[in-house]
Amino acid sequence: TQLLEQSPQFLSIQEGENLTVYCNSSSVFSSLQWYRQEPGEGPVLLVTVVTGGEVKKLKRLTFQFGDARKDSSLHITAAQPGDTGLYLCAGAGNQGGKLIFGQGTELSVKP
Amino acid sequence: DTEVTQTPKHLVMGMTNKKSLKCEQHMGHRAMYWYKQKAKKPPELMFVYSYEKLSINESVPSRFSPECPNSSLLNLHLHALQPEDSALYLCASSLLRLTGIGLNTEAFFGQGTRLTVV
Numbered sequence: 403t404q405l406l407e408q409s410p411q412f413l414s415i416q417e418g419e420n421l422t423v424y425c426n427s428s429s430v431f432s433s434l435q436w437y438r439q440e441p442g443e444g445p446v447l448l449v450t451v452v453t454g455g456e457v458k459k460l461k462r463l464t465f466q467f468g469d470a471r472k473d474s475s476l477h478i479t480a481a482q483p484g485d486t487g488l489y490l491c492a493g494a495g496n497q498g499g500k501l502i503f504g505q506g507t508e509l510s511v512k513p
Numbered sequence: 514d515t516e517v518t519q520t521p522k523h524l525v526m527g528m529t530n531k532k533s534l535k536c537e538q539h540m541g542h543r544a545m546y547w548y549k550q551k552a553k554k555p556p557e558l559m560f561v562y563s564y565e566k567l568s569i570n571e572s573v574p575s576r577f578s579p580e581c582p583n584s585s586l587l588n589l590h591l592h593a594l595q596p597e598d599s600a601l602y603l604c605a606s607s608l609l610r611l612t613g614i615g616l617n618t619e620a621f622f623g624q625g626t627r628l629t630v631v
Contacts (some may be wrong), residue, residue, distance in 0.1 A: 446601050490556075
């Protein structure tokens, strides 16, 4: 069974702090995706990482894919209240079209 | 058009009612999904349609009945629901294209339907 373990599940920080969210698995994934979801909205795709060791930057967000393609991390620099939301990692499952989601990280950034 | 549109946005229904949720996308995506999401939890997959055929049913109770009339539309018919079925129901679509490194499953989600069963 493919599982994605995401940590931490909850994070409450002050504006300006840095944070890292981890997404780990014992299974190899061909790619991993990160989504951000605001209350009352659907998840929005932030990035897809596909190559082992890959690093992608999206403004203050840095995404990394592990060399073995079993883990990924999301680092946010100088967090802002607008970063508040549920962050989800997801990978392609063995069944065609199925996405495996991590448990999510509920991030709250206080001004 | 990069949107997935879901209607209605909110729905309150009694346990004896029959209602339908609707989802539409015009991105040419060949996979469409229904997810159920409880507060502060990840989306739980319910159904996957691939090329308009039901390819995955995650052992969902028969009171939920999906339908894919064409490649752009996806419906979820609801009948005799229970209060514990109250949740955010999300529709998503993906290109489902085979790339050099595997299947592209990047999903585009709708805003969801907030369902309350009373």
